[in-house]
Amino acid sequence: MTAVPDIRPRADTRSWYRRNEIAITPWLFLAPGLLFFAFYVIFPIFQSFQVSFYDWDGLGDLTEQGRFIGLDNYRELAGDRNFEISLWNNLKWLLLYLLAIPMGLGIALFLNQTVTGIRLYKSLFFFPFVISQVVVGLVFSWFYLPDVGLLNVMLGWFGLSINILGSPDTATYGIIAAGLWPQTAYCMILYLTGLNAVDPEQIEAARLDGAKGPKMLWYVILPQLKPATFIAFVVTIIGALRSFDLVSIMTNGGPFGSTRVLSFYMFEKALAEFGFRMGYGAAIAVVLFLIMLVFIAYFLWSMWRDERAAR
Known part of the structure; x- marks a missing residue:
């Protein structure tokens, strides 16, 4: 009799x-x-978030030394003129800082060539990215000096003179211009990396179809640079909203508080002013975080939607 194998x-x-x-x-x-x-x-x-609901000087335990005041810090923000100026300055930073993205793309397209000396040009354009923000602020402060600064020396050839950092109307734009220098270099690096991954077969096929110049850039190259563009947007927006270093070095919030941004005003209220209003500074930090979160969430959603549509 044949044994039945155990198949359990x-x-x-x-x-x-x-x-x-x-x-x-x-x-x-x-x-x-x-x-x-x-x-x-x-x-x-x-x-x-928790600290923003308290009146606390940062000393001792929050729940013991601090006084719970609910939304009073946020109500005070709604009527704070300095907070309003800081918010508007951040919006200026946000809009003008985005110029770093097309400028970085333009430089990357220029540098993505095989010509004599291109490595030297890449090094020169890359140089601002490795410099500390403090050094950038000092260099541009000297550049903007009213009498001996290089800018006014060149303007003097035409009989002109301007005190950029000494005027409330121009100081913010002068600081933004200083910030654009290293930020453009960063975007350039992202796009150079992205251009190395562009499919040459698509480029050749587009050329055979007669595409060149702006059409080649818009319909063939830019769609393949979406990941680099996404990172450039996110990093540039975050950099614009947390622009503290340059403001602190170049003007310290002046003249007359006209160059304050939210991150600098938060520092002033929480740590620099007498009284150390940690709760009020935390409320400013929460507002700044929520603004960042809105932009980043939007770009993440847009990227997820595009990837889903491509499937």
Whole structure:
């Protein structure tokens, strides 16, 4: 009599980790980074929300030394003239800072060529990106000096003179121009990297179809640069909204508080002024965070929508 083989599935005697090793291993590598991100980014964000509901000088325990005042800090912001000026200055930064993206693209297209000395040109355009914001602020402060600054020396050839950082009408734009110098270099680097990944077969096919110049750029090259453009937009917007270094170095918020931005005004209220209004500074930080969140969420949604439509 022939024995019937046992075809019942055998119980898996491996440990739970062995059975799920492929799914778990990536998370083990990500765990240290996620813990640092949660501790140094996510937790402080929620802590800022909490502090914004208190009248607290930053000394002692928040719940013991601070006084819970609810939304009073936000109500005060609504009528604060200095907050309004800071907000409008941030909007100016946001709109004008975005010029770094097309300028960076234009420089990247120029540098993406095989001509004599192109490595030297790339190094010169890359140089502003590796300079500290403090150094950039000092260099442009000297450049804008009313009497001996290079700008006024050149304007003097035509009988002109301007005190950019000394006038409330021009100081903010002078600081933005200083910030555009390294930001343009950063966008240039992103686009140079993106241009190296452009499909040459699509370029050649477009040329055979008669596409060249602006049409080649708009219909063939730019669609392949969407990832670089997305990163450039996000980084540029964040840089515009947290523009603290240059304001602090070049004008310290002056003249007459005309160059304040939200990040600098937050620092003034929380740490620089007598009294240390940590709760009020946290409320400003929350407003700044929500503005950033709106822009970043919009770009993430737009990118997700485009990728879904391409499937």
